Amino acid sequence: MEGVATYFLSNFTRLEMPPAGDDKSPAANGAGDGYSKVLQGRYELGRVLGRGASSKVYCARDARTGAHVAVRQGHPKAAAAALPPMSLARGGRRGAEVRGAGGRRAPPRARPPARGGAPRRPHHPLHRLYLVLELARGGSVLSALDGRGGGHYDEPAARRLFVQLASAVAHAHSLDVFHRDVKSENLLLDERGDLRFTDFGLSTFTDADQQLGATDGLAATHCGSSAYVAPEILLKRRYDAGKADVWSCGVVLFVLTAGYLPFNDGNLMAMYRKICAAKFRCPKWCSPELRSLIGRMLDRNPIPVSRLVKSSITLGSNKMGACHHSV
Structure with a gap:
């Protein structure tokens, strides 16, 4: 890994x-x-x-x-x-401060002079x-979809990208980091067409909610992009951030293979009802195995991320070729 x-x-x-x-x-x-x-x-x-x-x-x-x-x-x-x-x-x-390369803390604000000693060198407020x-030269997955004939990836290409996404999400979860905004716009491609997982602006980690007084391990901040969020977020309930990421991955896999959103509707409330009911239909060109995997992610109790990686690698492995090399 x-x-x-x-x-x-x-x-x-x-x-x-x-x-x-x-x-x-x-x-x-x-x-x-x-x-x-x-x-x-x-x-x-x-x-x-x-x-x-x-x-x-x-x-x-x-x-x-x-x-x-x-x-x-x-x-x-x-x-x-x-x-x-x-x-x-x-x-x-796991505090509020963000660390840079090498684990260095963000610089503090200006400090008063130390007692009995020379004044400290003042820091500029940032x-x-x-x-x-x-630089991800391939742009976003969303823009790549727009430029493809038919508006979607064929199944082997979609599987290849999804293995990389599932591996990245699993790796983040192993570090207790939960993205909470997995979507096509936040997936970039390098010049070789490999995935780059970006924009952790809404991410959280296990201790963050515990510091706010939560003891059940569930998140309370309702965030994300409405077409990709899990039902429990729309229902304003406390939720498992790991399961919410898996749901969003299911939406991404659907978009990769279909070229459109699974719960798409011109009426926002109608779309929300579809999400809460997990009501969607895979396009006819999806294989039974792919339909099954999408269904296990777009479920109120989705497949665990550890099994998701194994399932995505095993799924159509005879067609995926070099994608094993990138994991």
Whole structure:
């Protein structure tokens, strides 16, 4: 399972920037080679790849290596929340602070001088945070679906991607990290067509709810994208975040093979009723084995994620070829 970690946003660098005007370095605000801005004399920002409610993502070039990367700019809390909190889970201390590469804590706010000693070097309050991430050149799975003939993947291709998704979700769950927003838009593809699992802004971990007083191991925050969420979230009940992720994976697998949402309806309340009743129909071109796996995920008591990985690998294994190599 060691290679599964690469399905998360791998190898990131955190650039902490003081408020505008505080940085005296000409490289921080300069431009070169057609790029609008250079961060710390190294990362040259280019065009905007996407925008969210609290951040922007740029295509950038690493001036040292010439490699292209993605740079996410946003408020420190919002930008850092998009990263998987794996280092928190591994470290055994799951607090509110997000740690960067090497487990380093986020820098503290300015501190008063130490008693009886020299004053501490003041820290700039963080004005914005830049996360340097791997650039997924293949775009999102959703955009890839739009560009395919027929609007969906054939079954072997869908299975190949789904094995990678199931492995990534299982790996996150083994670290007590639950994504809570698994959807086609949050699945990116690299230049080889391999999956990159992104945007952990709504993720939680086991201790988070315990710190809020919960003792039953269930989550209480009702979040996610309405077409992908489990029934218990729509019903405003406490829920098992792991099972909710599996349900969302079922929606993704359906979308990969059908090209449309399983509970799609022009009327939002009608769609909610379909989700709560788990009422859907697989397209006629789905194999019986695939229908069965989707049905076991889109269930009020879905298949455990540990069995999901095994089932997704076993399902049609004679057709999947190289997908075993990527797990």
